[in-house]
Amino acid sequence: MSSKETMWIAFPNGGILPAAITGGKDRDVDAHEPVRVPADYGKHLVHDRFAYEATPKGKATKPSSSDSAEARQRLEATLAGLRAKVEEVQDPAEKAKLAEQADAVEKKIADLAAGA
Numbered sequence: 001m002s003s004k005e006t007m008w009i010a011f012p013n014g015g016i017l018p019a020a021i022t023g024g025k026d027r028d029v030d031a032h033e034p035v036r037v038p039a040d041y042g043k044h045l046v047h048d049r050f051a052y053e054a055t056p057k058g059k060a061t062k063p064s065s066s067d068s069a070e071a072r073q074r075l076e077a078t079l080a081g082l083r084a085k086v087e088e089v090q091d092p093a094e095k096a097k098l099a100e101q102a103d104a105v106e107k108k109i110a111d112l113a114a115g116a
Helices: 039-047 065-088 092-115
Strands: 006-010 015-017 027-029 035-038
Touching: 006 039, 035 039, 065 092
Parallel strands: none
Antiparallel strands: 006 035, 015 027
């Protein structure tokens, strides 16, 4: 394992990161504040239950498989509706626009399947 590998942790009751980890002074960390630390050090703290693995602030979590399944069902319903409209519309410009929208929805479905 490389020493440059990092992970995010948070302390349930706050903690102190030593100068050897921060590269400067000791750093006080508030409770549940996500901080990036070297992976070996972070795993040690998590294993000893001084900290837990955290997600950085503002970072979205990966959707659960049930969320992905629901999203895929909604996209497939939208796609079916768009395909039906493409068949009904007589105007070539409107047909092309709807076909382009259907292609975009198909791509979203493919991206969702690739991420699952």
